[in-house]
Amino acid sequence: MILGILEQGLIYGILALGLLITYRILDFPDLTVDSSFPLGAAVSAVLTLNGMHPALTLLCGMLAGALAGLITGFIHVKCKVRDLLSGIITMTALYSINLRIAGKANVPIFGTDTLFRNEFTRALPAWISDYSTVLLILLITLAAKLLLDLFLKTKAGYLLRAAGDNASVVTTLAKDQGSVKIVGLMIANALVALAGAVMCQQQRFFDISMGTGTMVIGLASVIIGTNLFKTFSFMKSTTMAIIGSILYKGCVSLAISLGLEATDMKLITAVLFLLILVAGQAKRKKVRIHA
Amino acid sequence: MLEFQSISKVYNPGTVHETLLFQDFSLSIEDHSFVTVVGSNGSGKTSMLNILCGTIPVESGHILIGGQDITKMKEFKRYRRMGRVYQDPAKGTCPTMTILENLSMADNKGKPYGLTRGTNKARIQEYKDMLAPLGLGLEDKLGIPVGNLSGGQRQTLALLMATMTPIDFLILDEHTAALDPKTAEIVMELTNKIVQEKKLTTLMVTHNLRHAVEYGDRLLMMHQGQIVLDKDGEEKKNTKVDDLLSIFNSISIECGN
Ligand SMILES: Nc1ncnc2c1ncn2[C@@H]1O[C@H](COP(=O)(O)OP(=O)(O)OP(=O)(O)O)[C@@H](O)[C@H]1O
Numbered sequence: 291m292i293l294g295i296l297e298q299g300l301i302y303g304i305l306a307l308g309l310l311i312t313y314r315i316l317d318f319p320d321l322t323v324d325s326s327f328p329l330g331a332a333v334s335a336v337l338t339l340n341g342m343h344p345a346l347t348l349l350c351g352m353l354a355g356a357l358a359g360l361i362t363g364f365i366h367v368k369c370k371v372r373d374l375l376s377g378i379i380t381m382t383a384l385y386s387i388n389l390r391i392a393g394k395a396n397v398p399i400f401g402t403d404t405l406f407r408n409e410f411t412r413a414l415p416a417w418i419s420d421y422s423t424v425l426l427i428l429l430i431t432l433a434a435k436l437l438l439d440l441f442l443k444t445k446a447g448y449l450l451r452a453a454g455d456n457a458s459v460v461t462t463l464a465k466d467q468g469s470v471k472i473v474g475l476m477i478a479n480a481l482v483a484l485a486g487a488v489m490c491q492q493q494r495f496f497d498i499s500m501g502t503g504t505m506v507i508g509l510a511s512v513i514i515g516t517n518l519f520k521t522f523s524f525m526k527s528t529t530m531a532i533i534g535s536i537l538y539k540g541c542v543s544l545a546i547s548l549g550l551e552a553t554d555m556k557l558i559t560a561v562l563f564l565l566i567l568v569a570g571q572a573k574r575k576k577v578r579i580h581a
Numbered sequence: 582m583l584e585f586q587s588i589s590k591v592y593n594p595g596t597v598h599e600t601l602l603f604q605d606f607s608l609s610i611e612d613h614s615f616v617t618v619v620g621s622n623g624s625g626k627t628s629m630l631n632i633l634c635g636t637i638p639v640e641s642g643h644i645l646i647g648g649q650d651i652t653k654m655k656e657f658k659r660y661r662r663m664g665r666v667y668q669d670p671a672k673g674t675c676p677t678m679t680i681l682e683n684l685s686m687a688d689n690k691g692k693p694y695g696l697t698r699g700t701n702k703a704r705i706q707e708y709k710d711m712l713a714p715l716g717l718g719l720e721d722k723l724g725i726p727v728g729n730l731s732g733g734q735r736q737t738l739a740l741l742m743a744t745m746t747p748i749d750f751l752i753l754d755e756h757t758a759a760l761d762p763k764t765a766e767i768v769m770e771l772t773n774k775i776v777q778e779k780k781l782t783t784l785m786v787t788h789n790l791r792h793a794v795e796y797g798d799r800l801l802m803m804h805q806g807q808i809v810l811d812k813d814g815e816e817k818k819n820t821k822v823d824d825l826l827s828i829f830n831s832i833s834i835e836c837g838n
């Protein structure tokens with residue numbers, strides 16, 4: 291069970307990186323993610339079935355996610371629709387698109403080689419093959435994290451952070467804050483779709499409903515991570531988000547193992563999220579009283 | 582030359598709150614002149630700057646820079662040649678980013694913001710040399726998020742950021758209003774130094790009449806969307822704070838309050 295928690299927690303860690311960009315950096319409540327997560331999965335599943343190398347399907351999934359982010363950004367920036375609504379519009383439209391891509395609501399890929407089960411992994415000795423999946427996921431998550439860390443230190447990364455911090459600075463630097471926001475949404479949704487694609491490879495099926503609650507899971511991970519490690523100034527927020535998502539996944543699994551049904555998962559997800567939010571507020575109040 | 586040509590501006594057109602602020606408003610400003618602007622609250626100073634920078638649209642009229650019509654140009658594009666500092670010290674800097682990151686970002690204005698390193702380590706010493714003479718201790722705090730600085734420190738930083746790269750125009754809207762008297766003097770002196778060194782065409786709105794009189798080479802007073810006083814050259818030099826005060830009072834009396 292620990293292994294399963296780690297695997298899924300790390301996958302949701304990639305998702306949390308995406309949410310870190312929209313929620314923390316851009317301050318944009320982006321609901322697109324509830325559909326870009328299954329979008330990545332759908333693309334990955336279909337392409338895998340069509341014989342593409344599973345690793346390549348991840349990249350294609352990311353591209354699709356970036357496109358979803360582009361659409362939300364376009365609706366928000368160019369059509370001047372409120373941030374929340376822009377995401378909802380794309381999310382709703384993507385539901386149909388995802389079904390079109392996948393062909394049906396549920397696409398298993400048990401029959402073919404996947405990223406985690408192929409000639410190579412089958413040839414591994416037994417003691418390591420149990421862990422090959424989690425190790426590979428760890429590798430992908432770390433790569434995503436390191437690339438994001440690097441990006442945030444570039445000039446483009448600075449501009450992205452500025453856009454969320456104080457958009458008028460971006461404007462006075464003679465840059466279009468709208469385009470910066472769009473780029474941020476594209477990167478975020480590419481990461482979310484990557485998480486979806488990896489999830490699809492790990493569980494070996496695509497399901498249209500797998501995206502429900504993506505936003506909540508990602509947000510919860512980011513909030514747990516950044517609140518728990520607030521005082522660890524040396525720790526990067528990307529690290530916090532990933533650890534947060536593993537912890538969150540652990541809590542959900544714990545709740546299920548305590549006798550709740552697997553079908554209660556989304557309920558647990560939501561209630562836990564509420565608890566985290568309330569706990570965070572209580573803590574803040576205490577600090578204020580002491581101050 | 583910077584020109585406002587018969588600008589008219591209506592706020593909330595077509596509603597009960599409709600207010601006509603500018604009607605046939607014209608003003609030209611010579612290159613390299615330092616214009617100070619005073620005027621009562623609501624006289625349209627900020628609106629004038631917002632129109633110049635493209636923050637708000639106009640109903641009719643034109644804005645020209647060096648003969649080029651920029652009335653339709655997007656706000657962010659206008660800042661390629663302009664720097665702007667706002668009254669609110671929080672508006673000119675990014676609070677969660679460090680001093681170094683803020684400066685590096687501003688230092689790159691006019692160049693592409695690509696995938697190269699955000700901070701150029703070779704420039705750090707120059708940033709320190711730029712900050713040290715201010716006596717605010719900022720040179721030792723490069724790694725601190727700007728949100729942890731005082732208003733005066735932030736405003737100084739905002740001014741430096743706005744003027745780091747080659748620009749032609751500097752737009753200042755009561756940029757010393759939120760500062761204590763001593764810091765206000767430091768920031769004002771720094772402003773004047775930058776304006777003289779870089780020969781910037783400057784529009785500075787202020788409620789500090791002494792600053793308006795002491796600095797700059799032209800003085801405007803605005804009232805109800807109109808320029809009611811315009812002095813330059815010797816005339817400006819001979820204007821005293823008391824003169825401005827008495828004009829302020831006479832305008833108020835004319836308006837019956
Ligand atoms: N966004 C807006 N919507 C409606 N009316 C506005 C708006 N901005 C300004 N006004 C009106 O335009 C007039 C001029 O405002 P403006 O902010 O330009 O004055 P100001 O000279 O900068 O005043 P202050 O000295 O108080 O900063 C005021 O009567 C104000 O009520």
Ligand SMILES: [Mg+2]
Binds near residue numbers: 627628
């Ligand atoms: Mg004003």
